[in-house]
Amino acid sequence: MRYTDRRLSDSLRTLPFNLEYLPGARNAINNCLKVQEGEKMTVVTDLETIEIGAALFGAARIAGAITTAYVIEDYTERPIKDMPQPILEAIANSDVALYAVQSKDGELPARKQFVSVIERHQVRYAHMVTINPEIMLQGMRANYTVVDGIGQRIQDMVSNCTTINTRTEAGTDIEATFDPDLKWIKTCGMITPQIWSNLPAGEVFTAPANVNGIYVVDGTIGDYFSAKYGNLTANPLFLEIENNRLRSVRCDNRYLQNEFWRYAHLSENSDRVGEFAIGANIGVNKMIYNLLQDEKLPGMHIALGDPYGSQTGADWSAPTHVDAIAKECDIWIDGRQIMNKGKFTFLDKELLEKATKV
Numbered sequence: 610m611r612y613t614d615r616r617l618s619d620s621l622r623t624l625p626f627n628l629e630y631l632p633g634a635r636n637a638i639n640n641c642l643k644v645q646e647g648e649k650m651t652v653v654t655d656l657e658t659i660e661i662g663a664a665l666f667g668a669a670r671i672a673g674a675i676t677t678a679y680v681i682e683d684y685t686e687r688p689i690k691d692m693p694q695p696i697l698e699a700i701a702n703s704d705v706a707l708y709a710v711q712s713k714d715g716e717l718p719a720r721k722q723f724v725s726v727i728e729r730h731q732v733r734y735a736h737m738v739t740i741n742p743e744i745m746l747q748g749m750r751a752n753y754t755v756v757d758g759i760g761q762r763i764q765d766m767v768s769n770c771t772t773i774n775t776r777t778e779a780g781t782d783i784e785a786t787f788d789p790d791l792k793w794i795k796t797c798g799m800i801t802p803q804i805w806s807n808l809p810a811g812e813v814f815t816a817p818a819n820v821n822g823i824y825v826v827d828g829t830i831g832d833y834f835s836a837k838y839g840n841l842t843a844n845p846l847f848l849e850i851e852n853n854r855l856r857s858v859r860c861d862n863r864y865l866q867n868e869f870w871r872y873a874h875l876s877e878n879s880d881r882v883g884e885f886a887i888g889a890n891i892g893v894n895k896m897i898y899n900l901l902q903d904e905k906l907p908g909m910h911i912a913l914g915d916p917y918g919s920q921t922g923a924d925w926s927a928p929t930h931v932d933a934i935a936k937e938c939d940i941w942i943d944g945r946q947i948m949n950k951g952k953f954t955f956l957d958k959e960l961l962e963k964a965t966k967v
Contacts (some may be wrong), residue, residue, distance in 0.1 A: 617656065617680035621666045627742070630664035637707070638754055639807050639914075641798045642733050646673030647703040653696060653723075655681040655710040662709050662738055674705065675879055681710060688713035692722040707808070709737040713835040718928055721915075726808030727805055734805035739835060739901045745778040748809030748902040751892030753798030755964045756811045760797030760878050760889040763813045764962050766942050767887070772778070774941045775909045778950075781829050781843060781935045783822030783911075785885050790955050791816050794920045797889055804920070811890025811905035815852065816916035816923035820882045824848040824911060828896055828903055828934030830869070831912065834840075835900040838865055848933065855880040855913060873913050878927035883916035885909075887940070891956065892964035898937065910934045 619665050639642045654662025659680060670675040677699055684693035700706045710722060720738065727734045740749075767773070772966065773785045798810035828847035829835050846869060847859040855873050860866035873880040890905035897903060904910050914930040916923035940948040949952055 615683050616639065617659065617683045621652070621659070621663045621678040621680070622656070624659065624663040626660045626663040626951060628668070630661060630742070631668065632667075632743045633667035633745040634661075634664040635671070636749055636751075636753070637665060637735055638672050639804070641800050641808055641810065641862055642707070642735055643800070644669055644672040644674045644705050648772065649676050649702065649826070650674040650676045650705040651696075651699045651703040652676060653678065653679045653681065653706070653708045653710065654701075657711045658709050658740060661745060663740070664745070665709055675794050686834040688715045690715075690720040692719045695724065696728050700732055701726050703732055704734045707735040707737055709740050711906055712739050712833050712836060717832060717930060721928075726795060730804035733800050733802055734798060735808040736805060737808050737901070739899055740808075742811060743897050744899060744902045746895070748890065748893050748905060751798070751811070752964050753810065754893060755928055755960065756890050757797040759953075759956070759964075760795045760811065760813050763793045763887050763889055766947060767813060767815075770943050773885070773909075775935070776939045777825060777827075777935050777937055779825040779827045779936065780823060780847070780895070781814045781825045781938070783820055783824050783850065785817045785820045786817060788818040791818070791922050792920065794917075802898055807892060807901060807905075809893070809902050809905055810853070810906070810966060811893070811944055812886045812888050814884050814886035814889050815909040815923075816918070816921040817938050818839055820850050820851050820885065820911065821852065824850055824933065825935055826933040828910075828936045829898045829900055830873075831904070831932035832930070834869070834931065835847075835898070842936070848893070850882060853882045872929060872931060875929050876926055876927050879929040881912050881913065881925070881927065883914050883923070883930065884912035886911070890964075891953070896934075900932055900934070904932050906951070907948065907953055908935065908938045909948075918956040921932060
C-alpha cells in the first residue's frame with residue numbers, strides 16, 4: 610500500500626455502519642467532548658475499528674464539526690513505531706480529537722507521542738484504544754453526568770486520604786499509602802482541554818506513594834494482554850508487591866506468567882506501581898474482559914509502569930503501562946468501607962437506574 614493515498618481515510622465519509630453505534634457515538638461527541646459547530650476535529654481509527662470510527666466521524670459531522678479522518682494503515686504499518694507526522698500535525702491544529710483503534714504489542718510509545726501533542730496543545734481528547742461493538746452498546750451509553758457525580762464523590766473521599774485497603778475473596782489483600790503532593794485525577798467523561806480521558810470513562814486515579822501485599826488479577830489486564838488473554842478468572846495472576854515494586858508473579862498459565870514478568874521488566878520502572886484507581890462507572894454492571902471498559906467498572910485496580918506524571922505530578926516515568934483488574938473488591942478508605950464485593954455502599958437504586966440512561 611502507498612501510505613499517502615488516504616483511500617481508507619476518505620472512505621469514512623460514506624462507509625455504512627451499524628446504527629446501534631450512533632447513541633454511543635453521539636454521547637461521546639455531544640456529552641463527553643462537547644463538540645461545537647465549526648470546531649476542528651480529528652478522528653483517528655484503524656482498519657479493525659473502521660466501522661466504529663465511521664460512526665464517531667458521522668456523529669462529529671452531525672454536531673457541525675469540521676472533521677478530518679485518519680485510518681492508521683493509510684500512513685504506516687502495524688505495530689506503529691512512530692506516530693505518523695501528518696496525524697501529529699492534524700491533532701496539533703485541532704480543537705478536539707479522538708483515537709479509536711485496537712492495541713498492538715509495542716505501540717505504547719507511539720501512543721505517548723500522540724498524547725504528548727494533545728497535552729501540549731490542550732486538545733479535548735477521547736482515548737478509545739480497544740473500543741469494540743459491545744462497548745459501544747454498553748459503556749458508551751452510560752449517563753456521564755451521573756458517572757461524573759459519582760467520580761466527584763470518590764475524589765472528595767480520597768483527595769486527603771492516607772491509606773486505602775483492598776481485599777477480595779480471591780485473595781487480594783493490599784494496602785496503599787498516598788503522597789498529598791500527588792494529585793487524584795477524575796476522568797469520568799467530562800473532557801476538558803486540561804484533562805483528557807478514556808472513553809468509556811469513569812475512574813479516579815493517582816500515583817501511589819507505596820503499595821504492599823498480594824494482588825490477585827482475576828479480571829483482565831491491559832495493553833495488548835487484554836485481547837490476547839481476556840478473562841483471567843480460571844487462571845488468575847498472583848502479584849506479590851513490596852515497597853511499590855513487583856516482587857513475584859504466579860499463574861497456572863506459564864506463558865502468561867512469563868510474558869507478564871518480562872513486560873514488567875522492560876525498563877527500570879516497568880515493575881513499579883504507577884497507578885492506583887477506583888472505578889466509578891455505575892452504568893456498567895459486569896466485566897466483558899476488555900480493559901478499556903472493565904477498568905471503569907466499580908472496583909479498584911492498579912497499573913504497573915508509567916504514573917502519568919503530567920497529570921498526577923509523579924516525578925518518574927516508564928515506557929510501559931499495564932493495568933491489572935481484580936474482581937468484586939472490598940475497599941476501605943482510612944478505615945471507612947466504601948465498597949462491598951464490588952458495590953458502592955453509598956448509592957441508592959434510583960441513582961443506579963439513572964446511570965444507564967443517556
